[in-house]
Every structure is written in C-alpha cells, then in structure tokens.
Amino acid sequence: MQASTLKRTPLNDVHRAAGAKMVDFGGWEMPVQYSGLVDEHHAVRTAVGLFDVSHMGEIEVRGPEALKLIDYVSTNAATRLKTGQAQYSGLLYEHGGFVDDILVHKVADDSFFICVNASNQEKDFEHIRDNNKFDCEVEFASPKYAQIAIQGPKALEVAQTLTSTVLAAIKYYWFADGTFAGVPARIARTGYTGEDGFEIYVAPELAAATWNAIMEAGKPVGIKPAGLGARNTLRLESRMALYGHEIGASITPFEADLAWIVKLDKDDFIGSAALRKQFETGITRKLTGFEMRGRGIGRDGYEVLVNGKSAGWVTSGSPSPALNKNIGLCYLPVEHANPGVKIEIVIRNQPVEAETVLTPFYKRVK
C-alpha cells in the first residue's frame, strides 16, 4: 500500500523521529514498535509507557435526550453513570452481534463523549445517528481529538507533574477536564493494558507538545514510547477484547463472556430482544483462555480441537512477555469452556497440546 493513502495521527513525525517502525493498521500508519515489543511491554508492566492512540474515534452526543439515545444504542446502563464517570459498553445490532465495543463518558446530564475503535468509527457514528429518534444531536468528533495513553505503575507519578488536577482523586474509570502540560485536556483514568494509567484527550495541534512533555517528565523513571505490538500483548494478558478478534458482528456479549456489560433489566435497547432470547436458551460457544503445553504458539484464526475433533478457533494468541508462556483466547463449545480442559491447536497442520485456563492471565497487584 502507498504510504500516502494511509491516515496519519498528529504524532506521525514524532514517531518517525523516535525511530519507530511504522505499519498499516486498519488504514492508519501507526507505530508498531520503537525499542522492541518485549522491552516496551516490560516498561509498561514495571514502570511506564506512552502510546499514541489518536487513531481511536470519538463521537459526541448532546441534547436534552442524549442519555436516552446512549441508553438505547448501548448494552450497559448509561443511566447509572454519574457526571465524570466512564463505562465500558457494547454497541449491538438487532440480532445481538457487536457493531463495536465502546467507552461512554458522561460529561454532563445532557452531554456524552464516546471513545470507539479506529476502524469502526464511521460505522459507529452512522449506527448511532441512524438510530437517533430522540431530542439530541450526534457529532462525529474524531477530528477534534488526539489521544495519548500513559500506562504503567509509574503513570500517576509522571502525569501528576504535568497538571494541577489531583490525579489520585480520579478513580478508575472516572475522568476530569483540566489542564495537562499547559493545554486543555480530558484526563481519563482508563486504559487497555491492565495497568494503572490515564488516557489523555487533547486537540490534535497540541498533541506533539503534550507527548514531548510527558516523555520529558517520565525520563527519571525510564518512560518508553510503546507501539501497537506491546499494546496487543498487554491487553491480551489482561484479557481485554479486541474488535475483529474476540468480538464482531457474529458474536454476542454473552458468548464473549461480557455479560457484565449487558443490563437486561433496563429499557429495551438495540439487540435486547435477541439477548433476552439467548439468555433464556443459553449460549452454545464461549470465549475461553488457553495456555500452550506443547511447543508452538496458537495464533489468531488457528483451529482448536477437542478429543481430536474441530471444536473452535483461536481469536488471539501470542507469547506472554510477563508470564513467559504462550497464551491465547479461543471460542469453544460451552461444555468445554472451563479451565483444565485438554485441547489441541492446529499449528501448520500439526495438532499441538494446550489446556484451557482461568483468565485474566495477568492481574496487576493493586
């Protein structure tokens, strides 16, 4: 693909100057690694890493019935959100499959800010807009924001040097609007790594200055820029879903083991009829963690065998830098989707032994 056809974040030049290896990620030219995936992974687990996630999309919903629209298009109970709180949720089709997984932030009673996956942002916006039968407006807000994620046990310490907002007072999955590194910012205590940290939204033209300020502030604790490669291994160890892998249009939240983001006791929402039906009849397949027992790495899309017969597929698989094991997630018939089941992953036509395990694979010590 021609480099010129790829979309770029406002930090593209910063990454190149830092020697990042750039790749095509869903139509975006993004840094996959800088110093090396494993090195960056360990930096995030033990100190702090900095990610450019400006490719992610933002959608804003404002108006007297903004909450009604959010509650209608998403699976979680937006009505339970307090101002300044964020919530992981699902955007579904009527048949119960995922349009996307999203992060809903309540900015005010009549204003919501949604962070969505990069490659789904146009689709998500159209889905929400087309279902807007309420007194509110839906804005495709991605061009207004760059997003930088500072993640790791030292994230709080580093970030606090750059803002007068008391970051320790922001609880996990809450956010505050304030000034960060001298510029207006939305500071959310959220992330996709399984570590403590913040996702910081700033205007695109201020992204480079913000990035450089964080890199400078993090020097004493060994901050490292981290790419999409480390972001993937970090989220997999923490068992966070990735659209197109664990979730997609043919997968429901119950199958993806995300029942906790579905609130069937709220008013009808898009997909609720299908989910209520599935809740009664039960699911036939479920997302399950596994560890390789034989030599090899079960990778995305590989077939899974139970008792020698085809039974499912791997959604994500990788060596785990923190655990020094080869781990993965797969879909299995629900009767086999428990820890301790011997399975085989077909790796280049060879069945290799693996075993289902409890997840998450990695959990930080709080």
Place this chain on the structure above:
Amino acid sequence: MTYPESYRYTREHEWVHLEGDTATVGITFHAQEELGDIVYVDLPKVGTKLEKGKSFGSVESVKAVSDVYVPIGGEVTAINEDLIASPQKLNEDPHGSAWLIKLKIADGGEMESLLTPAQYQSYAGAEH
C-alpha cells in the same frame, strides 16, 4: 548492518553461504528486524531432503510467524540447536552464529538465481 559479500540472498529474506558443497542458510538482518523479538524457531530434522523454494521451517516473533524457504536444494546435515533454546540469538547475530541449517547441496547451479548483497539490499530497501 553489513551483508557479507560472499553470501547470496533470496527475495524471501534468507541468506546462503556456500563452502565446497556445504551451504549454510540463515535469515537476513532485514528479516529479523521486520519480525522483531524472535521467540520460536522450527527447523527440519537432520537428513531431510529439501527442495529449492519449499518451506523448511518457521521463525516466529511475538507478533508474527514467518515461513523460511529453501534457497538451494540439498540434504540437511546440521541444524543450529542453539536457536531452539535461545531463539533471540537470531536478533543478535543473524548473519553469523545464528545460522539455521547446513545443507549438502546437489546442484551449485541453483546459486545463480540468488541475489548479490547489493541486489538484495536494494530489493529489501525498496520493498516498502
């Protein structure tokens, strides 16, 4: 990074060093750099007869798996056992101690289609 003058290279990013009728085969500096942290190497058994152009094993990094292809036909006389236990050596010394296999070759003429260091570097550089 230097690409030894006496080696020949493939478009699939392997190198061959021919001494007599023994060919030592590895992957290039460019290949390991593209793959990133290498965590797993799968090699054939000694005695296996390999045909030019066919896959003879694989090299995996944390993020991807890549087949390696036979640059010149022959019989495997040695594999680099070190790499089984320490695959990361492929990131450290790909043109030297981290060779993959040695072959007793059948037809030296098969070397002629391979790339010189200058041709390979221009190919690998232009690949993006």
